[in-house]
Amino acid sequence: MTEQQFIPKAYSKTVESGKVTWESPSNIALVKYWGKKKDQIPENPSISFTLNNCKTITTLTFSKKENAFDFEFDVYLDGEKKDDFKPKIQTFFERIEVYLPFLRYYKFKIETKNTFPHSSGIASSASGMSALALCLMSVEKQLIQADATLSTVERPVDENYFNQKASFLARLGSGSACRSIEGDLIVWGQTDAIEGSSDLFGVKYPYQVHENFKAYQDTILLVDKGEKQVSSTVGHNLMYNHPYAKNRFQQAHDNLEKLKPILESGDLNDFIALIESEALTLHAMMMASMPYFILMKPNTLKIINKIWEFRQETGLHISFTLDAGANVHVLYPKKESSEILKFIKNELVAYCQNGHYICDQIGFGAKLIKN
Numbered sequence: 001m002t003e004q005q006f007i008p009k010a011y012s013k014t015v016e017s018g019k020v021t022w023e024s025p026s027n028i029a030l031v032k033y034w035g036k037k038k039d040q041i042p043e044n045p046s047i048s049f050t051l052n053n054c055k056t057i058t059t060l061t062f063s064k065k066e067n068a069f070d071f072e073f074d075v076y077l078d079g080e081k082k083d084d085f086k087p088k089i090q091t092f093f094e095r096i097e098v099y100l101p102f103l104r105y106y107k108f109k110i111e112t113k114n115t116f117p118h119s120s121g122i123a124s125s126a127s128g129m130s131a132l133a134l135c136l137m138s139v140e141k142q143l144i145q146a147d148a149t150l151s152t153v154e155r156p157v158d159e160n161y162f163n164q165k166a167s168f169l170a171r172l173g174s175g176s177a178c179r180s181i182e183g184d185l186i187v188w189g190q191t192d193a194i195e196g197s198s199d200l201f202g203v204k205y206p207y208q209v210h211e212n213f214k215a216y217q218d219t220i221l222l223v224d225k226g227e228k229q230v231s232s233t234v235g236h237n238l239m240y241n242h243p244y245a246k247n248r249f250q251q252a253h254d255n256l257e258k259l260k261p262i263l264e265s266g267d268l269n270d271f272i273a274l275i276e277s278e279a280l281t282l283h284a285m286m287m288a289s290m291p292y293f294i295l296m297k298p299n300t301l302k303i304i305n306k307i308w309e310f311r312q313e314t315g316l317h318i319s320f321t322l323d324a325g326a327n328v329h330v331l332y333p334k335k336e337s338s339e340i341l342k343f344i345k346n347e348l349v350a351y352c353q354n355g356h357y358i359c360d361q362i363g364f365g366a367k368l369i370k371n
C-alpha cells in the first residue's frame with residue numbers, strides 16, 4: 001500500500017447534506033511510539049490495546065457550499081463552541097485534503113464529546129482524531145456509493161479499505177490515533193516481526209493471542225489532570241539527534257518480536273517485564289533529551305513502587321504502563337481483577353488527584369452510531 005492508493009477518483013455525484021455520528025476509543029501502547037519522520041511516519045513500530053470506555057463521540061453535519069475557496073467548519077465540545085480547537089483541525093484538513101478532495105466543497109459542523117473529563121490528563125487526540133476521520137470516511141462512502149455505475153475497483157468502499165483509510169487519515173491528525181479504529185490489539189509501523197504491518201496505518205495484530213490477554217483490565221489513575229508541560233509533538237521532535245534514538249528504535253523492533261511468543265503462550269511475567277520496561281524507557285528518553293524534561297510526578301513513582309511491592313507480596317499479575325504524562329495505567333488480567341481492584345481502591349487511589357480514576361478494559365474499536 002502506498003499513499004497514492006488513498007487518493008480517490010473524482011466523485012461523479014454529490015450529496016447535498018447529511019449527518020453522521022461515530023464513537024471511537026482511546027488506546028494504550030504496550031510498545032511505545034516515540035519519534036517520527038515527516039508526515040507522521042513513525043520512527044519505530046508500536047502496538048496497543050484498544051480501550052473500551054474512554055472514547056470520543058463525534059457528530060459531523062455537512063452541507064454543500066456554493067464555492068470551494070476555504071475550509072469551512074465549526075467545532076463544539078459538549079455543546080460549547082470551541083474556536084481554540086480550530087487550528088488543529090485546519091492543519092488536519094490541509095494534510096488530508098488530497099485524500100478527501102470533497103473537503104473544500106462542504107461546510108461542516110463538528111460536535112464532539114468525550115466519556116472522560118476533558119481535563120483528565122487523558123489525551124483525547126487519539127479518540128478525537130479517529131472519530132473525525134471515521135465521520136469523514138462516511139461522507140466519502142456516500143459520495144462514492146452514490147454512483148453505482150462505477151466499477152468496484154473505483155468504488156473501494158469495503159470494510160477493510162474503509163478502516164484502513166480511516167486509520168491512514170487519523171494518523172495524519174495524531175499519530176497514535178491510527179491505532180484507535182479497530183481492536184483489540186493494533187500494530188502501527190512497518191516491522192519484519194509483523195506481517196502486513198505498515199507505517200501508513202494501523203493493522204490488527206495477526207497472530208494468536210492467549211486467553212490471559214482477553215478482556216485485560218486497565219485502571220487509569222489520574223495523578224495529574226493539568227495540561228502537560230511538554231506536548232507529545234515537542235517530545236517526538238526531541239528524538240531528532242537524541243543520543244539514544246538509534247538504539248531505542250531498534251529496541252522497539254526487538255520488543256515487538258519478543259512480544260509474539262509472550263502473547264501466544266500467555267506468559268504474564270514476561271509480558272509485565274516487557275511493558276514496564278517500555279514505559280520506563282519512554283520516560284527515560286524524555287529525561288535524556290536536550291532540553292530534558294520529566295512528565296512523571298512524585299505520585300507516579302509512589303504508585304509504581306506500591307505496585308511492585310504488592311506484586312512481590314501476592315504474586316498477582318498487576319503491572320503498569322505510562323503514556324506521555326503523569327497518569328498511571330494499571331494493567332492486569334480479568335481473572336485477578338477482584339483482588340487487584342480492592343488493592344487499587346485501598347492503596348493507590350490516595351495518590352490520584354481528587355481520588356479520581358477510570359476503570360477500563362480492552363475494547364474492539366470504533367462504532368458507527370448514526371448515518
Ligand code: PMV
Binds near residue numbers: 034125175177236323
Ligand atoms: O500520537 P501522539 O503524537 O500523541 O504520541 C503518542 C505517544 C505515546 O502515547 C507516548 C506513545 C504511544 O505509542 O501512544
